[in-house]
Amino acid sequence: MLNEKMNGELSKQINAEMFSSYLYLSMSGWFESKGLSGFASWMRIQAKEETFHAEKLYDYVYERGGRVVLGAIDQPESEWSSALEIFEGALKHEEMISGMINDLVNISIEEKDHATNNFLQWFVAEQVEEEASAQAVVDKLKLIGDGSGMFVLDQEMGKRTFVAEE
């Protein structure tokens, strides 16, 4: 069974993942409004992944006999000046989430909760991918600037599909 401290910290992470989903949906909406449907689709899938992360944590808490009390989700930003600004923001956000996952791992060690420590390793690996995929888009956007390459990149971004990795 989860102890109260670990239960509370995992619940906070559920909120952070739901906020991430909200943030990426907001980013998707910005791209939609600019006619960049490939980027919008990429961000929409990212938002789905974040909901999946939240549900993975949610299911784990109940599997361990805990209880989730859902809190309010903060309002995400909605205005950006460019695709690059959005992806730099996404990268910064993922780095912050990685820090939160690391803190959770530290707490699981302090609480001698090996099951939760083991569970969290999935998120540790996932965060490496999350940062790398945002960084890859930042790099491409810097490379192409604001020119016609955006059209090609938009098409490429639209090819992403949602995969719920267990």
Ligand code: FEO
């Ligand atoms: Fe759920 Fe993008 O971290």
